[in-house]
Amino acid sequence: MQTIFKGGKAFIVKYCNQCGSKLSYRISKGDDRPRFICDVCGIIHYENPKMVVGCIPEMEGRVLFCRRAIRPRYGKWTIPAGYLENGETMEAGAIRETLEETGAKVEALKPFGLYNLTFINQVYLIFRGRLIDDHHQAGNESLEVRLFKEEEVPWAELAFSVIREALHTYYQDRLNEFFPFHIGDIQEA
Amino acid sequence: MQTIFKGGKAFIVKYCNQCGSKLSYRISKGDDRPRFICDVCGIIHYENPKMVVGCIPEMEGRVLFCRRAIRPRYGKWTIPAGYLENGETMEAGAIRETLEETGAKVEALKPFGLYNLTFINQVYLIFRGRLIDDHHQAGNESLEVRLFKEEEVPWAELAFSVIREALHTYYQDRLNEFFPFHIGDIQEA
Numbered sequence: 001m002q003t004i005f006k007g008g009k010a011f012i013v014k015y016c017n018q019c020g021s022k023l024s025y026r027i028s029k030g031d032d033r034p035r036f037i038c039d040v041c042g043i044i045h046y047e048n049p050k051m052v053v054g055c056i057p058e059m060e061g062r063v064l065f066c067r068r069a070i071r072p073r074y075g076k077w078t079i080p081a082g083y084l085e086n087g088e089t090m091e092a093g094a095i096r097e098t099l100e101e102t103g104a105k106v107e108a109l110k111p112f113g114l115y116n117l118t119f120i121n122q123v124y125l126i127f128r129g130r131l132i133d134d135h136h137q138a139g140n141e142s143l144e145v146r147l148f149k150e151e152e153v154p155w156a157e158l159a160f161s162v163i164r165e166a167l168h169t170y171y172q173d174r175l176n177e178f179f180p181f182h183i184g185d186i187q188e189a
Numbered sequence: 190m191q192t193i194f195k196g197g198k199a200f201i202v203k204y205c206n207q208c209g210s211k212l213s214y215r216i217s218k219g220d221d222r223p224r225f226i227c228d229v230c231g232i233i234h235y236e237n238p239k240m241v242v243g244c245i246p247e248m249e250g251r252v253l254f255c256r257r258a259i260r261p262r263y264g265k266w267t268i269p270a271g272y273l274e275n276g277e278t279m280e281a282g283a284i285r286e287t288l289e290e291t292g293a294k295v296e297a298l299k300p301f302g303l304y305n306l307t308f309i310n311q312v313y314l315i316f317r318g319r320l321i322d323d324h325h326q327a328g329n330e331s332l333e334v335r336l337f338k339e340e341e342v343p344w345a346e347l348a349f350s351v352i353r354e355a356l357h358t359y360y361q362d363r364l365n366e367f368f369p370f371h372i373g374d375i376q377e378a
Contacts, residue, residue: 020210020211048239051238123273125303
């Protein structure tokens with residue numbers, strides 16, 4: 001049975017969110033995989049991957065990192081990122097997450113990389129963004145926020161594989177002074 | 190109140206899919222926008238944009254189009270595209286949709302463009318893909334499938350603005366023989 005991930009927890013859909021009836025889990029006619037289906041009101045409850053949008057906030061060769069004040073990976077370092085909201089563009093989402101988690105404002109965002117995380121039904125889109133000034137302060141979800149030079153990056157203390165992968169690629173691109181758009185698959189959290 | 194779009198129809202979430210209780214629509218503590226919340230089991234029912242993955246199937250300067258056999262835009266032309274499924278990479282989704290809608294196989298996919306459709310809470314990712322041969326046939330969702338040269342493209346009969354925008358950009362890039370990655374906002378269906 002298909003499992004839904006929300007905030008790192010696994011849920012199974014049981015009731016119709018339209019009429020409150022118990023759902024079936026079966027392959028509907030013409031479909032090729034089982035879904036949660038309401039036999040009372042006829043609605044198929046599709047579940048699809050969620051997008052996470054994030055930013056590599058840049059200033060004079062340094063990158064702004066934040067240390068997580070929330071689970072999972074409490075205390076580990078990352079770059080600002082979070083779920084894209086309804087009604088929001090991907091750039092606006094990355095700008096919002098950067099402001100919420102680091103107190104910093106970024107502009108002139110450029111798409112950097114897109115990553116499949118099929119094991120948790122997520123897609124990550126990472127931008128590069130220019131910090132408008134050096135103001136930053138930890139938001140509610142961060143313990144600490146800091147600008148790191150490349151040699152200061154806490155590689156062993158990074159929160160997520162996708163962030164490690166994106167940053168490795170980013171620093172390679174910086175050597176080449178060329179930033180092509182990347183697409184990749186991440187296999188573990 | 191937030192509206193959920195499924196298959197072109199608008200739904201409002203009413204019941205908890207975990208316990209079947211009636212939901213509240215309110216701003217939870219520490220959040221910045223209203224969500225559907227279950228006051229019985231405490232779950233917040235987040236709703237986020239869905240990803241559509243599609244492909245520009247290429248062969249010797251021609252592109253494979255399909256004419257829709259389903260609503261919306263029955264009878265209009267488009268390129269293969271559909272919702273990304275859980276557990277599926279973006280490339281695999283675009284390959285699957287191309288096979289389902291046109292009967293054709295594509296390989297060597299390259300990301301072409303990413304589009305915000307905030308008015309329907311969707312993100313489109315379009316790849317370019319190489320047709321492995323000229324075999325194609327209409328699937329259940331297509332009336333007709335055809336390889337078009339640029340001068341044959343039925344611009345006035347295209348199904349969606351996002352497809353029109355992506356294809357305009359694509360043919361411009363072909364003139365330049367250079368395909369940078371694009372990101373854009375689409376304002377209408």
